[in-house]
Amino acid sequence: MSITVYGFWRSIASFRIRVALKLKALPFEEISVDILQGEQFKPGYDAVNPEHVVPTFIHDGHSLYQSLAIMEYLDDIKPSPRLLPDDIKERAYARSLALMTIADAHPLTVPRVRKHLAKAFGAETKAIEEWAAHWTTEALAAYERFLARRAPAPFALGKDVGLADICIAGQVVGAQYLKVSLDAFPLVKGLSDRCFALPEFLSSHPFEQPDYKTSGVKH
Numbered sequence: 001m002s003i004t005v006y007g008f009w010r011s012i013a014s015f016r017i018r019v020a021l022k023l024k025a026l027p028f029e030e031i032s033v034d035i036l037q038g039e040q041f042k043p044g045y046d047a048v049n050p051e052h053v054v055p056t057f058i059h060d061g062h063s064l065y066q067s068l069a070i071m072e073y074l075d076d077i078k079p080s081p082r083l084l085p086d087d088i089k090e091r092a093y094a095r096s097l098a099l100m101t102i103a104d105a106h107p108l109t110v111p112r113v114r115k116h117l118a119k120a121f122g123a124e125t126k127a128i129e130e131w132a133a134h135w136t137t138e139a140l141a142a143y144e145r146f147l148a149r150r151a152p153a154p155f156a157l158g159k160d161v162g163l164a165d166i167c168i169a170g171q172v173v174g175a176q177y178l179k180v181s182l183d184a185f186p187l188v189k190g191l192s193d194r195c196f197a198l199p200e201f202l203s204s205h206p207f208e209q210p211d212y213k214t215s216g217v218k219h
């Protein structure tokens with residue numbers, strides 16, 4: 001089986017795929033697409049992913065897009081360990097938690113949105129950072145409220161780490177970029193600490209990626 005991921009160190013969606021593949025113990029090669037330098041718009045990458053985003057996932061020559069679809073596909077091709085629970089109500093709840101970042105919060109902070117805020121509305125760098133910090137904080141607060149209703153035991157859906165945890169941990173990575181404090185979100189922080197105690201999460205962290213280490217960017 002051959003798996004290639006087009007990703008980027010800073011991409012939270014690429015982080016999600018990296019963790020999922022490592023939890024499944026599926027070997028993969030990651031090709032870096034520098035979305036801060038606009039490589040996602042180059043003709044070579046347009047041929048790979050016409051949406052001009054990362055990640056793109058290629059399994060034995062078959063291309064897939066969108067981290068949620070990719071993670072569900074991984075459960076289909078390698079059912080154990082599961083990222084989504086078997087129980088249909090639990091599975092839908094895991095997707096619900098996942099989509100709070102994938103669909104609601106994370107898209108508001110990606111480079112194309114930041115660029116448009118600057119170009120169309122003249123937003124300064126500081127204002128754009130505040131925008132991103134605002135939506136990140138809103139997402140963390142929503143997760144905190146959900147985790148308060150159903151305490152992690154020890155992970156969001158129970159004893160097994162899975163899709164929801166990957167997505168919440170990714171949102172915490174976004175908070176780290178923006179220096180958003182987790183002090184007001186102790187349940188999110190606890191969950192994320194438990195995730196990053198696992199080698200699959202730690203080694204997938206953006207600051208652990210080879211393209212970060214050679215980028216010259218300092219966080």
Ligand SMILES: N[C@@H](CCC(=O)N[C@@H](CS)C(=O)NCC(=O)O)C(=O)O
Pocket residue numbers: 010011012013014035040052053054055065066067068102107110111112113
């Ligand atoms: N919903 C997509 C996210 C895709 C996405 O927006 N990726 C970002 C990086 S996390 C990107 O490539 N952005 C490029 C841009 O905004 O120009 C997924 O979950 O895979």
